[in-house]
Amino acid sequence: xxxxxxxxxxxxxxxxxxxxxxxxxxxxxxxxxxxxxxxxxxxxxxxxxxxxxxxxxxxxxxxxxxxxxxxxxxxxxxxxxxxxxxxxxxxxxxxxxxxxxxxxxxxxxxxxxxxxxxxxxxxxxxxxxxxxxxxxxxxxxxxxxxxxxxxxxxxxxxxxxxxxxxxxxxxxxxxxxxxxxxxxxxxxxxxxxxxxxxxxxxxxxxxxxxxxxxxxxxxxxxxxxxxxxxxxxxxxxxxxxxxxxxxxxxxxxxxxxxxxxxxxxxxxxxxxxxxxxxxxxxxxxxxxxxxxxxxxxxxxxxxxxxxxxxxxxxxxxxxxxxxxxxxxxxxxxxxxxxxxxxxxxxxxxxxxxxxxxxxxxxxxxxxxxxxxxxxxxxxxxxxxxxxxxxxxxxxxxxxxxxxxxxxxxxxxxxxxxxxxxxxxxxxxxxxxxxxxxxxxxxxxxxxxxxxxxxxxxxxxxxxxxxxxxxxxxxxxxxxxxxxxxxxxxxxxxxxxxxxxxxxxxxxxxxxxxxxxxxxxxxxxxxxxxxxxxxxxxxxxxxxxxxxxxxxx
Numbered sequence: 001x002x003x004x005x006x007x008x009x010x011x012x013x014x015x016x017x018x019x020x021x022x023x024x025x026x027x028x029x030x031x032x033x034x035x036x037x038x039x040x041x042x043x044x045x046x047x048x049x050x051x052x053x054x055x056x057x058x059x060x061x062x063x064x065x066x067x068x069x070x071x072x073x074x075x076x077x078x079x080x081x082x083x084x085x086x087x088x089x090x091x092x093x094x095x096x097x098x099x100x101x102x103x104x105x106x107x108x109x110x111x112x113x114x115x116x117x118x119x120x121x122x123x124x125x126x127x128x129x130x131x132x133x134x135x136x137x138x139x140x141x142x143x144x145x146x147x148x149x150x151x152x153x154x155x156x157x158x159x160x161x162x163x164x165x166x167x168x169x170x171x172x173x174x175x176x177x178x179x180x181x182x183x184x185x186x187x188x189x190x191x192x193x194x195x196x197x198x199x200x201x202x203x204x205x206x207x208x209x210x211x212x213x214x215x216x217x218x219x220x221x222x223x224x225x226x227x228x229x230x231x232x233x234x235x236x237x238x239x240x241x242x243x244x245x246x247x248x249x250x251x252x253x254x255x256x257x258x259x260x261x262x263x264x265x266x267x268x269x270x271x272x273x274x275x276x277x278x279x280x281x282x283x284x285x286x287x288x289x290x291x292x293x294x295x296x297x298x299x300x301x302x303x304x305x306x307x308x309x310x311x312x313x314x315x316x317x318x319x320x321x322x323x324x325x326x327x328x329x330x331x332x333x334x335x336x337x338x339x340x341x342x343x344x345x346x347x348x349x350x351x352x353x354x355x356x357x358x359x360x361x362x363x364x365x366x367x368x369x370x371x372x373x374x375x376x377x378x379x380x381x382x383x384x385x386x387x388x389x390x391x392x393x394x395x396x397x398x399x400x401x402x403x404x405x406x407x408x409x410x411x412x413x414x415x416x417x418x419x420x421x422x423x424x425x426x427x428x429x430x431x432x433x434x435x436x437x438x439x440x441x442x443x444x445x446x447x448x449x450x451x452x453x454x455x456x457x458x459x460x461x462x463x464x465x466x467x468x469x470x471x472x473x474x475x476x477x478x479x480x481x482x483x484x485x486x487x488x489x490x491x492x493x494x495x496x497x498x499x500x501x502x503x504x505x506x507x508x509x510x511x512x513x514x515x516x517x518x519x520x521x522x523x524x525x526x527x528x529x530x531x532x533x534x535x536x537x538x539x540x541x542x543x544x545x546x547x548x549x550x551x552x
Contacts, residue, residue, distance in 0.1 A: 169203025
């Protein structure tokens, strides 16, 4: 009985990784097939079909022999996912080839076009040009060489400051040509308009007007409370609650970028997790049945997504955030691995080009980091900090440690204060998100209560601004770091060292035992020169880092 109890306990603790092979295979297939030229779609699809039927035959053979094997259905499902993603890429390629509008965009023709704004214009940094804004959009109508074409082609727009007046859902007419993406996909390319926006038509429909009312009412409440008290808070709070960054002070934005806090001004999986978890806990505390509480929470999350903008990045954040919240609040944390793998498969089937999208990669890594080491970090930190603070700090710490190596590919800089800054900001993020979201929801119907929410959540935003500005001004806040593969490897080693050091400080006996075991595996002649060997390794790493930086 005792043995059975221990076995059952081990099974309960063991993470569910049955869908991991399918997720990995789907990601690899999506990355490879999306990078292939359109002419290779057919052969790739044929190869996927051959692999699927080979896996099907192998599974049938195992079944005929009545052998028990968990690998056969796993391999079969992975092969089916690969076939599905190849089919998705092929269908998209064939559809684009049959669309005159998509062909005109891909060929870079000069167009007079009407586009629909898909996301609020966001001011770009000075490196992209003075006063430039960027936003997502869709070409819905265009003419080229006197030929009118209709359809729906997703694009990225980079334009002058005069385009900043546009709002999500509006349409405008302009001219220009689209610089097509190298391997197709979504978006189809980048449009740099040659004119100011013309014939602007507001978004139609009661839903669009309701969303605009909610957003403008919340912005008015924030400005009424903070415009005369703190310009930083007036611009930062709408960004932390609903991703609206057009009022953010450029110097504060640069400071947040330096210390790695810019993710707080974008709707992330953490925002969605907090919204969903808060609604779940509220409904369960009101003794609502589990199914009803889950349905109500998901409905609330859907409303939140519609208000902040159902952009692809927001939808991905909602999926990733819902995974963690549902698994933890539902008492099934071991299912996070299966839910994460399933979401990866579904999202890649819907858009295979996400396989090379940095935002998607970072979302997956953040969720994976929280799942793998979040609880351990909370346990380790609880030995050094109060429990509530340890739990608040563990989540951003785990996410940052897993995301940092990929961030190096986007910005080859070493920002040593990123983790401390996130740890200092973490305790107020939940306050800003939950109270701010409540204020946004009631701003249109109860402005005085929304003002109170703006005051409370604004206090948290003020603290984030203080942390960003002060830590960005510290010596060595941003230092050179190798780019490319060397930078990724070095950052991964550094972060692994941070986790190892944290574990060794708290779990000293286990760390000593692990060190003794490793030392016993080292040849005796090397052990006599242990200190010199350590110095040699450190010098080699330092030389590698220095040479990589000098080549930048």
